[in-house]
Amino acid sequence: MKLLVVISVVVSSFFSPKNKAVQEIIAIKEQMKAYYSTDLDSAALLAQMILNKSKEANYSLGQAKGEFAIAYITYKQGYLGKSIPHFLDALDLYLPINTRESLIDQANICITLGQIYWYHHSHDAAIEFYDKGIALAQRADDNEAIVKLIQNKAMSLRRIGKMAESTKLLVELIDIIPESNIEAKHKTYNQLGLIYNDLQEYDQARRWFDKMIQLDSDVPSLYRGRAFHNIASSYKEQKNYNKARAYYERSIEAYEGLGNSRDFFLAYRDLAELALLENSIDLCKIYSEKAKSLLDEVPRTPEHYDLYHILSKCLQASQPEEAFKYRDQYVSENESFLKRQHDLIAAGEKYKVQLITSNYFNKVKRQEDRLRLAWTMSCAVAFIFLAVLLTLKLYRIYSYRSPELALSHIKSQNEMIYLLDLFRKEKEEMKNTLRQKE
Template identity: 25%
Template sequence: MLKTIGFTCFSILCFFYAMAQERLPVTDSIHAKYHSETNPVTQCNTLYEIGTSYLKSNIDSSLTAFKQLEACAKKLNNDTLRIKSFLGLGKAYTDKSKLDSAQSYFDDAERLIDAIQAKRFKKILYINRGILFFYKTRYTEASGEFEKALAIAIQDNDMDTQSRCYNNIAICKTYLGAFEAALKMHMESVKIAEKQQDSLSLAKSYNNIGLIYIDLKEFKKAEPYFLEALEIKKQVGSTVDIVGGYLNLGVNQRNLGVTYDDSVKLSEARHYFQEALRLSEAGGYTNGRNNAYVNLALVENSLEQYKTAITYGKRALEASIQAKDVNKEMAARINLGDSYRLDKQFALAREQLNQGYELAKASENLYVQKEVLHILSLLNSDQNKFKPALEYYKLFQTINDSIASSEVKNKVNELEAQYQTERKEKEIQRQRADIAEKELILNTKNTQLTGLIVLLGVLAILGYLVYKQQKLKHTQLIRENELKEALVKIETQNKLHEQRLRISRDLHDNIGAQLTFIISAIENLQYGFKTKNEKLTVKLEGISGFAKETISELRDTIWAMNKSAISLEDLQIRILNFMDKAKVALRDIHFEFDLDASLNRDVTFNSVKGMNIYRIIQEALNNALKHAKAKSIVVSVRKVDEGLKIEISDDGKGFDLNEMNPGNGIRNMRKRAEECHTELVVNSSAGKGTNISFII
């Protein structure tokens, strides 16, 4: 059962590109320039530089500067300065989450731009208004504004703005569930950033690619993108940029911690969110602070600190309502509802979750809708209301299938592979160009030397050069063919590995989750019928036990499928884990795993053979535990001439091979041994124990 539900998308806002102009640092020289300037127009433009610079560090100071610019422009009756003040105030109020005020200033700016035909400000207006629409959860309209800005940037050959517009469009597509289109936009942005050597834009693209992998629940793939992005932003980014980096990395680490039950990752997430909160409060960054509250509530839920999570959740809700930020209010209500559910305050949980669900439907955010439906299913299940729980779960599954199908995941992985392949091909071309250049220099020097040699020497040298060139071309052709074959082989292996990972994830996420739900339902039924019908209780216990064994078998299968190869050390760890579990239930039996010290533990088998070996040993151990009444069970692995000899021995009661009718267990072991191209040898007699062996 999930411990908590997270919304990775809410911290993405800090990566929007706002103003298409140079960001200048606030220095004493700029302030000195303002106070010493005698030309009123130039002095007002200096106010614009100051306000723009403060957007990166202190929004309140930025507002003050832009308001002074507005008053100055009005006094001078200068329309260009008015437009600058309107755009600056609109952006600052957007960052302060005062969206109605921001909308008013952008509308004023557009009317004045159209009146005086100041087309050079159109690009800035479209980008900033796109961000405003996004904050209002109007994602389709936001994407349209960014696309209009992109068209102007392409016409102007403005590569910097093109990169950021691609990023912004991708963010909107992500919120609308169009992950394939989003990744295409981010890849375009990466290409431009690399070409321009724009570190900050590259960091934002890395960050946003990581966010798409979070949406696809591929958190390990997302982690290196977030780490790289944060390191770049610490060097060249603003407070807003760095806060965003901490928030997104924290979200990913929390998801890793929940997915793999890793308390270290959860502690890392808490640290990143606290850093984001500290920097946001110091810089007056309201959105960053609110995001930090939301995510701190989530990570405290994951750490089972529900009271602390509720405290952060209330702060997040209060801040979002005060800021009239519907997007944050939606996240805050859903997360607070989940905290109440985990703290067993079911009435309060239902109230917050229902309000959050209505906001999610109003914003047409499919991602959030599916998450809140999942929590509502869990809430009803916790209250033993299984019929509504099942209905909510069906709705959740319907939306989940529509936005996270295996076809979409495969397409995303294919796009990334195409991008990586393109980068490698460019690198190969560059290296070939370097080699060709060096060869040209060498041939030129040889030509100058041959001019001093007699005709015969010249002919001989020319003949030698022709021969050498042909040989070099032949060698190069061979190497290129070898490289192509290697690339095809690697690509095939990667596709097979991705297919196995996809199947294992489907087994874990769908069948595993459904079996867990069945076990939970059976246990609740057991409790209800425990005193009424003992026979029914026994049958339910049997069904529950069978389901748990099925989950255990499923985990073993997933373990094997997730590995392209299984080492001898992997088998040793898996078998020792099985023995440790058996020791807990059967304390009077001695278990031993004897591995030949001369063996190399890095010896590997393919996943099928490794799984068959493990199943044979597991079945032999189960037979000894269930039927032999043994006091000691030993598994040994020895090196022999033909390979590895594996034996499972016990000192139990044994059996007569001539009188014994082999059951499914023995038959299954023999079949698995045949699949490993070996023979299973069973030696046993009454009262003298049993020995099962085979050679790999």
């Protein structure tokens, strides 16, 4: 009998309206994921549907995942500033859900937010999110996320000139990277090499880049090409232009067939700059045009706008009007980037203000609710007290009007009179006895 009761409870809970809604939300989520790589607009509509249905079903995890999906899709569509409030809302929704899955999602949100701020050179804000993400990933025991967050934090520290702190993080990181995670090792060695390049310790920098090459010396890889590129840059800084050109060309060979436009762009841009340094104007034009043909396929950041600066110098003697146009474009693109950076920071600050304002009004509302409850309780007590008084009054009136109660009342009054008379008689007798004795 008990077993039947348990089974009936489980079955009824499974088929309850909330569980039906959850099953439907999970199905929509799987459908949404299928659109991630093909149709982001359809994915966005499904993400909004997940959020709405989760709110209706009071399904907190679904709300968090719906907001996360909206943020991620907005980010993938290239609207980085617009994605920030959605990511921050998702973090708030995940906060009370203390599961490993929730912690991992929160850590991934912090990775993406950090990358958005890093991309816009807001490194202090990026580090703030990376630190938060590291704490979350450690609670979830997610080694992969911990490694990625520490690497990204080290990159930001390097960008703001904190070389010693960045180096310390990366050297310590080497010990916790699993042997199987070759990509993480590549990235860590690369960052250490770039730090020593910045410090003008070029031999030490090249030792770290050589470690990258040794990791996959038998197969072409993106990181192998980047190692050659960074070795070339170190030789360029030392004005050893022949070696620099040789390594830039080796990096292009390594990139062949890998289809990464950004790395090709940077290699051609740097070869154009190298040719300019050697005063090889024709060669500079050739490499600049190759880089320019890839410009629309790469993210628009100041390091990519450098190409306009190179073109303006390259064409200064032969085509001054064209050179002037590129110089203007270089200034215009950098101003546009700075505006986007300002808007991005403003979006984050606006969200914080909205959050503070929302918290304030929530606090005021809670105080108003408490006062309203106290007033309601006071009114209820007063009403009960008045009801009791009225009942007693009605009872007294009714008791005098009812013959039975009236007789009972009279009888009780007669008994009291009789007892009082008896008491008076006894008192008189005692007084008389005392007088006689006297």
